[in-house]
Each structure stands twice: as C-alpha cells, then as structure tokens.
Amino acid sequence: MASAAPTSEPDDEPTEETALETARRQLDRAAAHLDVDPGIIERLHHPNQVHRVSVPLERDDGSTAVYTGYRAQHDSVRGPYKGGLRFHPDVTEDECIGLSMWMTWKCALMDIPFGGGKGGIVVNPKDLSVDEKERLTRRFAEELRPFIGPTKDIPAPDMGTDSQAMAWFMDAYSMQEGETQAGVVTGKPPVVGGSKGRDTAPGRSVAIIAREAIEHLGWDLEDTTVAVQGFGSVGAPAARLLDDYGATVVAVSDVNGAIYDPDGLDTHDVPTHEEEPEAVMKYDAPQKLSNEELLELDVDVLIPAAIGNVLTEENADDVKADLIVEGANGPTTSAADATFEERGIHVVPDILANAGGVTVSYFEWLQDLNHRSWSLERVHDELESEMLDAWAAVCEEVESRDVTWRDAAYIVALERVAAAHEHRGLWP
Numbered sequence: 086m087a088s089a090a091p092t093s094e095p096d097d098e099p100t101e102e103t104a105l106e107t108a109r110r111q112l113d114r115a116a117a118h119l120d121v122d123p124g125i126i127e128r129l130h131h132p133n134q135v136h137r138v139s140v141p142l143e144r145d146d147g148s149t150a151v152y153t154g155y156r157a158q159h160d161s162v163r164g165p166y167k168g169g170l171r172f173h174p175d176v177t178e179d180e181c182i183g184l185s186m187w188m189t190w191k192c193a194l195m196d197i198p199f200g201g202g203k204g205g206i207v208v209n210p211k212d213l214s215v216d217e218k219e220r221l222t223r224r225f226a227e228e229l230r231p232f233i234g235p236t237k238d239i240p241a242p243d244m245g246t247d248s249q250a251m252a253w254f255m256d257a258y259s260m261q262e263g264e265t266q267a268g269v270v271t272g273k274p275p276v277v278g279g280s281k282g283r284d285t286a287p288g289r290s291v292a293i294i295a296r297e298a299i300e301h302l303g304w305d306l307e308d309t310t311v312a313v314q315g316f317g318s319v320g321a322p323a324a325r326l327l328d329d330y331g332a333t334v335v336a337v338s339d340v341n342g343a344i345y346d347p348d349g350l351d352t353h354d355v356p357t358h359e360e361e362p363e364a365v366m367k368y369d370a371p372q373k374l375s376n377e378e379l380l381e382l383d384v385d386v387l388i389p390a391a392i393g394n395v396l397t398e399e400n401a402d403d404v405k406a407d408l409i410v411e412g413a414n415g416p417t418t419s420a421a422d423a424t425f426e427e428r429g430i431h432v433v434p435d436i437l438a439n440a441g442g443v444t445v446s447y448f449e450w451l452q453d454l455n456h457r458s459w460s461l462e463r464v465h466d467e468l469e470s471e472m473l474d475a476w477a478a479v480c481e482e483v484e485s486r487d488v489t490w491r492d493a494a495y496i497v498a499l500e501r502v503a504a505a506h507e508h509r510g511l512w513p
Contacts, residue, residue: 104183115495156204166202169243235268271446280449288322290441315391344370
C-alpha cells in the first residue's frame with residue numbers, strides 16, 4: 086500500500102499537487118465560464134463510486150502477498166465508465182479519482198458515449214514474474230467483476246499493464262460469466278477482439294494535434310523543433326509521426342535520461358521501450374541529458390509523454406518551448422499552468438492531445454459488439470476525423486471566449502456533461 090503523506094513539512098517547502106486537486110481546479114475554472122447549475126458542478130466534484138479491493142497473490146516461491154486495488158467510477162451520465170488499469174507502486178485512491186475525472190472530460194470532449202473510470206493496483210510490476218502478473222491480473226478481474234462489464238465499466242491498459250494483461254483480464258471475466266465477453270476491456274491483442282492501431286493511438290493523436298496547433302500558430306512544420314519526454318507507447322509514435330510530417334525531433338528520453346541532436350534524430354532508428362527496454366541512452370547521439378534538462382531545452386514544441394507532474398512551479402520559468410502538447414496524463418500542475426499562461430506559452434491539454442487511446446478503444450468496443458473488425462486504414466481515417474472535429478470545437482471556444490486551450494477543452498467537455506445531467510435529472 087502507498088505510504089501516508091508526511092504530517093510535518095516545512096511551510097516553505099512546496100507540496101506536490103495531486104491529480105484530484107488538479108482535476109477539481111480545472112473543473113471549477115471551466116464552470117466559471119458557463120451557466121451551469123451549481124448542483125451539477127458539486128456532483129461532478131465527486132466520483133459516483135470508488136471500489137477498494139484486496140487482491141491476494143500466490144508468489145512463485147509459494148508465499149502469499151496481498152495487494153490493494155482500486156476502481157474509481159466518476160460519472161456515467163453519457164455512458165459506461167471507461168478508463169485504464171495501472172500497476173504502479175504509487176497508485177492511490179485520490180489519484181484514481183482524479184484520473185477518472187479526466188476520463189469523463191476526455192470522453193465528452195471526443196463526444197463518445199462513455200463516462201470516466203480509472204483503477205489500479207499498488208504494486209511494482211517489475212517485481213513480478215510473468216506468471217505472477219498473470220495471476221494477479223486474473224484475480225483483480227474477479228475482485229472487480231461485480232462492478233464492471235461491457236455496458237457498465239470497460240477497463241483498458243495503462244502504466245504497468247499492456248494488451249496481454251487485457252487478454253488475461255478478459256479471459257478471467259469471460260470464464261466466470263460462462264461466455265466470451267470481448268467488450269469487457271479494450272486494448273486487447275487483435276487476435277482476441279482488439280482493434281488494429283489501438284497500441285499507437287494515443288501517440289498518433291498527440292502528433293495530429295501537435296501538427297494542427299503548429300499550423301494554427303502559423304509556424305512552418307518543417308522549421309519546427311520538438312523534444313519528447315518519454316519514448317514509450319505514447320511518446321515514440323508521436324515522435325515518429327511528427328518526424329514523418331516533417332518536424333525536427335531533436336530530443337527523446339526514457340527513464341534513464343535523454344539523447345539530444347540539434348540537427349534532428351532519426352526517430353525510427355531509436356529503439357522504443359517496447360522494442361528494447363531502456364535503450365534510449367545506449368543510442369549514439371551527440372549529447373546525453375537528464376529528463377529534467379530535456380524539459381528546459383530551447384525548442385518550439387515540448388511533448389511531456391512519460392509521467393504526471395513533471396512541469397511544476399519549480400521548473401515552469403525555465404521551460405523555453407513556445408508550445409506544450411501533453412502526451413502523458415496530468416504532466417502540468419495548476420501552478421505551472423498559471424505560469425505558462427502568464428508567459429504566453431500555449432498548452433494543449435492531455436484530455437485532447439492523447440485522446441486517441443480512448444477514441445480507438447471506442448472503435449474497439451464497437452467492433453466487439455458488432456463482431457466485425459476494421460482495417461488499420463479505417464481506424465486511422467476515423468481517428469483523424471474524430472481528432473479534427475474535437476480540435477475544431479476547442480479552437481472555436483478559444484477564439485470566441487479568448488481562453489486558453491486547456492480551459493476551452495474543459496468548457497466543451499463540461500458543457501456536454503452538464504447538458505446530459507440537466508436532461509436526465511437527479512434520481513430522488
């Protein structure tokens with residue numbers, strides 16, 4: 086289980102903002118621009134449900150370990166809960182709630198019929214063998230089974246989980262239900278009901294939105310330099326597609342550090358985390374940097390695509406990029422956001438930029454329900470169309486209200502969620 090926060094801390098030492106605190110502040114900022122019933126806003130400050138479960142695991146040595154798992158279900162007014170399951174030692178209840186709120190806004194912004202959910206287990210997956218991870222995933226599926234389902238709550242992969250974990254999860258759920266229920270999770274391998282293009286979809290959407298933002302600002306894409314923190318499932322596809330579009334990707338990183346070439350890297354030659362774990366620093370490049378130094382490079386576009394809370398009050402003044410496109414969930418704290426707004430640095434929020442993941446998950450869910458798969462070309466075409474529609478809706482709010490891109494994205498999302506609540510009403 087996660088350790089408790091320190092009880093005594095110097096008053097002048099900044100504390101890290103939680104995902105829940107950030108999500109609630111962003112909700113309130115958006116609400117200030119809209120005429121929404123305060124009762125609806127109050128409801129949206131809180132999750133509908135949070136499930137906390139114990140997940141026992143028989144280790145390979147025969148001993149038994151018990152882990153804590155969570156599933157936060159924020160809002161389902163527009164459809165079933167949707168969101169990832171992460172295996173990470175820092176998973177907390179508040180984090181799951183905050184991330185589930187972001188999923189509510191992300192689904193509404195993309196105008197897909199889902200609400201927000203998020204969950205995970207407090208565990209370091211690197212400490213588990215493959216067999217242990219399978220047993221833990223299957224047992225977690227059983228513990229969550231009363232609360233999930235293809236029309237109730239549909240998990241997906243996240244940090245520390247992958248398509249194989251989703252296959253195990255789906256199989257465990259299906260065995261207990263007595264029939265194959267492919268639609269209970271998304272992000273599965275295509276051979277068991279997954280969608281082509283799902284694995285690269287979040288990174289693909291980041292690249293599409295970055296391209297549109299660059300064009301919106303009147304920049305020449307071929308003269309644009311880009312730094313990407315995180316060369317994994319989001320950062321690598323984003324970097325490679327931007328490279329293909331003609332941008333110059335000068336820096337990428339993994340957990341050990343960054344490589345930098347002011348003339349541009351061949352992103353297709355640098356191994357991704359999936360191709361060769363922790364290989365970025367082994368690549369022959371002119372300079373090696375820390376992840377912190379990458380964030381402060383003098384580039385046009387910065388894409389934080391690794392973990393949350395990397396752009397903070399402490400380093401916001403040192404960021405030199407003119408445009409930030411969020412690939413990770415919650416990489417920018419509210420304090421850093423305020424600094425960027427004051428400095429005129431444009432920030433495209435995660436709920437828009439990385440929404441390709443949940444969008445293609447929606448495509449996968451449709452394919453499962455209809456028992457018919459789509460071609461990769463169709464997935465890419467449909468995703469491009471959905472991203473451009475969402476981008477247009479956000480730009481319209483930016484121009485009509487003179488707000489930031491983040492505020493505009495939340496305004497679009499909140500307006501749709503609030504309208505659904507208004508029409509459905511409150512059950513007595």
